[in-house]
Amino acid sequence: MPREKEGKQKTKGIPVPIVPILQKFLKTYEQHCAQMQTFVCPALKQDLKTSISSERILRKFMLVRPEDSPPSIPPISLEPLLMTIQDECYMLGKEICIWSLQLSNPEIARLASLLELRGCAACPFTSLELIDCRMDLWSLGRLGRALPCSCLRSLVLDYCRFGNEEIENIFSGLENNQRLQVLSLRYCGLGPQSGPRLGAIIYQSSVCELHLDGNCLQCSGALALLRPAAEYAEKQGRDQPATSPPDLGSPPQQLQVKQRGSSTLNQTTKSPGALPGKTPAGKERRKKGIKKKIKDLTEAGPWLVKLYLADNGIDGKGKEGENGLLEFTQILTCLITYSAHLREIDLGNNVLGEMAAADILEALRARKTGLFQL
Template structure:
């Protein structure tokens, strides 16, 4: 009898048989490519074979159009990959990166449906990169509707050129988003009119990293973006220390609380059927809503036409500098600012230097500003005297299409 029980026991902690899982995934992917009359992506095939040889889990899918592919070759499509992830129930991937493809409406619809998965089978992906991809308005609207329901922590849309209606579709999906922490819209054609909307989104969400290099916000757009963030930071810095939990700390506490609840709470409390259970649930939701931004830690605004040459002239640059220095002085979370390839001038450099000094002597709860990048020689020499690290600007151009 003891031997029979011993044989029936399941061994705990045994590693997943990852090699047969990936081999079957590759076989199914090739089958779906044949069925849809599309090409197997060389990068996907190579990554799968490398992971099989190394007996490692494949976390990142890179769907890339080869630069030297002749026109006669069948196109590479996202749909066979998504169909394979669905058919194989592959929940080990974390990142899906698509570069240089024309994405059709059915492909975006399938991607959006995957991102919206909830319940017992949730979408595994926390990072989505659509770089230099072409999508129409319908696709962007469908993707925007999926964002509030997704589990994404990072969204990268670099080199995707947007009009006002297209970018509004994405912005609508980012409002009050308590999961997304990294947003990258580099070289997307954003202008001054997009600044107020971006500022509102950052203030209502958990976005910590904002990459906007290579757009044309100018002084007015950058000012509208930073004003609500700086004003909130000043209010918190002058009135009282910011005791809220950051998005990362909040997620860690929620995971710990969830584990503790499963161990200690009776079944009625877990299902929320009792009145006290409902009350606790409501309090939890309220706490998450109260933890909304701004949480800005990294701000990248290189090459955005921020100078005194716009229609606002020098007054616009002066006002932007005042808001920027206010943010530097009082923000409790800010660590990196990149303003390379913008002509701020010597007066702005002097104000930034004073703000850096004030930050050093201010509240101990403020993080150290580890990076401040500008490009004017006089500005560099002034900031370097403050003891703050500085990186020289270098020219960046959009990725070729």
Template sequence: MPREKEGKQKTKETPLPVVPILQNFLKTYQKHCAQTQTSVCPAIKQDLKTSINNEQILRKFILVRPDDSPPSILPISLEPLLMTIRDECYLLGKEICIWGLQLSNPEIARLASLLELKGRATCPFTTLELIDCRMDLWSLQRLGRALPCSYLHSLVLDYCRFGNEEIESIFSGLENNQRLQVLSLRYCGLGPQSGQQLGSIICQSSICELHLDGNYLQCSGALALLRPIAEYAEMQGKDQPDTRNSPQQLQAKQRASSTSNRITKPSGAETGKTASGKERRKKGIEKIKDSAGPWLVKLYLADNGIDGKGKEGENGLLEFTQILTCLIKYSAHLREIDLGNNVLGEMAATDILEALRARKTGKCPVLKITVTPQISSETFRSIWKNSKKSSITCKKKKKAKN
């Protein structure tokens, strides 16, 4: 009997370590909300309880005000959440998402300080989403200064309307950023003047996925964005025709290494590789770290007023199409372009189709491209066929594996 009691005691006293961590986190969060006279976010409370019940680590915090909450209720604030992360030393989170809130200067200052943490207390968050949030110029400048010091891999600022000064603050923090891989600025009110700055940022950083849907870059802004990327791709394609696929492979290694914030060096016994194989891998990684040039893999430019109707007229559209087709032909990195809801016209669509065929001839990776259906059905179908992987090839690969 005593042994049975001991066994029962052990099972009760040894829950998974994550459960007490999350229980303490919830208590501390509620305490900070009471102290700051703000409301507990229902989404965070629910996610914490679900994670406790399932004995799972909570990686993603979503801070959002419910649509049905009355105006008289206390506001939901970011500050209690950040204070809790600090007090509980919670290093298990990876994503922090804030939707539809008015963010004050103290809140942004605390968030920026968290992103800047280095040394023993490294900031665990690699994804920051501020969607449809309202911030003043001071807040954006403070956030911009924190970006170069952060460990963010993904930054999403969708539906945050920016003026010229506001977007400059963000752009300044993205220059020469060697960690950020995904940047999303959808429906942010960006105009043609933002194109050149974005092109420069892409060339100097590690960004490989760029979301710009719903802005107003027009032909001139999109042209300024793509020109340095296309020129680099053309130079690489013409100068090194036999090695155009190698930069894409190197980029995959870069993304994998930056995700863990370190380059792991397993022993030969663990990997089954020879010493020479390890040397080649090390040299490849060093090359990608030292090499210059844009690494853009996915580009989303849907609904950006790219047509012949702006100030540039048909000439602007022609110039944009020339640069776009150059990028399609030669870029070994690029895998996806979305140009939906931009009225390019039949002539531009035909040029895109020819560029896709030339890309296949040059043995570049398959490029998925989306264009508006406001062109002839024959051209649209041909573009679709040339921008999708062959099902025959996929079947052959499956058979070969079996």
């Protein structure tokens, strides 16, 4: 019996034979493209061949239509790739990146179904990039409904132009999201009306990195975005002025996870009577299960660490005038002064003026919670 256990332990460390897996993946992908009469993505095919030749796992799938491709060639479709991932049970991928494609309802429906997978066949992808892609209202609604169920840590929707109703579908899927950490909505046509929704999302989710460059939030939208987090930070700062800054090596939400995990485990180990008849091995398995659950879910924020608001029309020229800029500056300086997590903010290509710059500099001097990059 001991020898048998020893043999099992040895096989556990055997590396995955990635070359035949990727070769079969490429063959299946080409077959699905042929069946659906769609074009094999040259970038994806090249990435697969490169991974095969270098004997490395392919973590990122990129679909992009070649710039010089004639209109006569069939379109590149997401569906053959998703079908291949499911047919081959490929669980080693982590990122899907799609550039400049028209995504149909069936493609988004299959993508959403993949993101929602749970159990043994759980979706392995933690990052989704849909850059300059065109989706209709139904597709955005279906994608939005999948977000709360997904394991995504990063969502990038840059250069996807959204109307009010369209972006609302995405916002609805981001409410109280306890997994997503990076959200990028650069150049998406967001206006001042998106500010309150974004502010609520940041306040109630685990998002710690927010990219909003190239929109038109203006003073009112940016003010509504920052106000909930700033008021919370001020309250926390006044109630606990001696709070030590978080470790710069770890995102704040991970720190919170560790704290929650340690306290939970301490309660488990201090109360042996609560688990009658459990062996030490059983307790150890239970601890690992607790750690895994805690790692997957994060306590709601605000955890904002990096904020990018470049080129958003934040100046005194909107309908709010100078008063709007003054109010925005007050909220911004409050956030800078009191936030224990904020480390970086980009306000490039916004005309704030000398008075606002002086107030921000003063807030940086008054800040007592670690380094800051502006």
